[in-house]
Amino acid sequence: MGAATAIAITFIALRLRQAGLKALIGGTAGMLVGGVLGLIFISVLNQGAQFFRVAVPLMAGYIGLVVGISKSDSLRLDVLGLAADGSPGVAEKVLDTSVIIDGRVADIAEAGFLDGNLIVPQFVLHELQLVADSSDSAKRNRGRRGLDVVQRLRSMPLVHLEVSGQDFPEIREVDLKLIEFAKLHHAKIVTNDFNLNKLAQVQGVEVLNINELANAVKPVVLPGEAMRVFILKEGKEYNQGVAYLDDGTMVVVDNARRLISKTVDITVTSVLQTTAGKMIFGKYDERQQPSGEHRAAAGHLSTGQSAGG
Numbered sequence: 482m483g484a485a486t487a488i489a490i491t492f493i494a495l496r497l498r499q500a501g502l503k504a505l506i507g508g509t510a511g512m513l514v515g516g517v518l519g520l521i522f523i524s525v526l527n528q529g530a531q532f533f534r535v536a537v538p539l540m541a542g543y544i545g546l547v548v549g550i551s552k553s554d555s556l557r558l559d560v561l562g563l564a565a566d567g568s569p570g571v572a573e574k575v576l577d578t579s580v581i582i583d584g585r586v587a588d589i590a591e592a593g594f595l596d597g598n599l600i601v602p603q604f605v606l607h608e609l610q611l612v613a614d615s616s617d618s619a620k621r622n623r624g625r626r627g628l629d630v631v632q633r634l635r636s637m638p639l640v641h642l643e644v645s646g647q648d649f650p651e652i653r654e655v656d657l658k659l660i661e662f663a664k665l666h667h668a669k670i671v672t673n674d675f676n677l678n679k680l681a682q683v684q685g686v687e688v689l690n691i692n693e694l695a696n697a698v699k700p701v702v703l704p705g706e707a708m709r710v711f712i713l714k715e716g717k718e719y720n721q722g723v724a725y726l727d728d729g730t731m732v733v734v735d736n737a738r739r740l741i742s743k744t745v746d747i748t749v750t751s752v753l754q755t756t757a758g759k760m761i762f763g764k765y766d767e768r769q770q771p772s773g774e775h776r777a778a779a780g781h782l783s784t785g786q787s788a789g790g
Contacts, residue, residue: 504550511549516542573598573668574689577659578608580672582627585691590640595671601631602662603646608655660686696754699728702761706749708732710763712740722765730759737765 519541523534574597580586581601589595609631613624634642647665649658656677663670663686670681673691681688702708710724715738722737734747747763 507549507552508546509549511545511547511552512542513545515545515548518545572687573600573666574671575600575602575659575663575666575668576605577670577672577674577677578605578612578627578655579674579677580691581605581609581630582612582623583673583691584626584630585695586671587630587633587637589691589694590634591637593639595640599634599640599642599671600662600666600668601642601644602648602658603644604648604655604658606631606644656680660684663687695728696759699730699759702749702752704749704751707746708749708761708763709744709746710734711744712737712742715741726761730761732761732763735762735764736767740765 516538519538522541523537574595576586576599586595590599609624609627611624612620613628615621615624631642634640645662647662649661652658652661656674657680659670659677660681662668663681664684669687669689670677671689671691672678672681675692678688678690710726710732712722712724712734714723715721716723716733720736720738722734722740724732724734726732732747734745735750737745737747745765747765749761749763751762753760753762
């Protein structure tokens with residue numbers, strides 16, 4: 482009996498390791514219901530040998546276990562806040578090195594747009610430490626800023642930041658480690674690295690790209706609208722000027738090369754969306770400017786021509 486019990490326990494333990502969350506919940510509920518029904522049945526009869534008093538509840542519990550597992554597919558785990566595969570309903574987010582150094586993830590989390598647990602693997606912290614200890618001052622400052630961002634996230638009351646010591650020694654590249662970590666934990670990767678973004682998507686890992694979020698929340702500009710911009714420098718093409726919006730969007734303006742260091746009104750001609758961001762093309766028309774600005778631009782042009790002469 483002892484040997485049989487040990488074999489049965491070992492078999493059950495092996496099956497439990499392979500069972501999904503639905504099967505575990507269904508089997509446990511069925512076993513409890515079957516066992517209770519067996520006890521009620523024995524108490525109602527109030528007779529029978531001691532063997533049956535023990536065997537009937539056990540048999541009823543076993544039948545309930547089998548029935549519960551067989552019907553477990555009909556369970557609704559979303560009612561319990563869990564996904565269909567048993568992972569948390571709100572997926573965990575894994576932060577990579579680039580997005581930590583970037584720092585905007587802290588502002589997004591503080592604003593409440595990142596829910597669930599944020600995880601920073603130990604190998605990411607190690608890479609940050611290597612950057613912070615670099616002999617290059619620029620890299621050293623970036624690494625220290627990344628460590629400051631981690632500390633800031635940890636101090637936020639509404640953010641749960643976890644540092645995981647799990648590593649994959651057989652994998653050398655940090656990006657591949659992140660992908661394997663995300664697969665294992667059913668997590669999403671938060672990054673602004675274009676290559677990691679594509680590599681993770683190819684392997685079926687969901688990615689939250691901070692750059693894509695920034696592009697999505699930029700103000701919508703339509704052709705024909707008027708804008709007021711500051712011409713910062715000359716463009717690559719003839720008679721072009723270049724301006725930048727507050728969010729960093731580049732604005733290329735025709736007929737504005739002579740208006741560098743001036744604020745002018747332009748008309749949007751087209752908008753180009755690229756993987757690197759959004760570019761706005763506009764045109765400066767002197768006839769549409771207020772009279773004062775028109776005279777200032779003309780005076781600037783005449784002064785430049787006189788100096789050239």
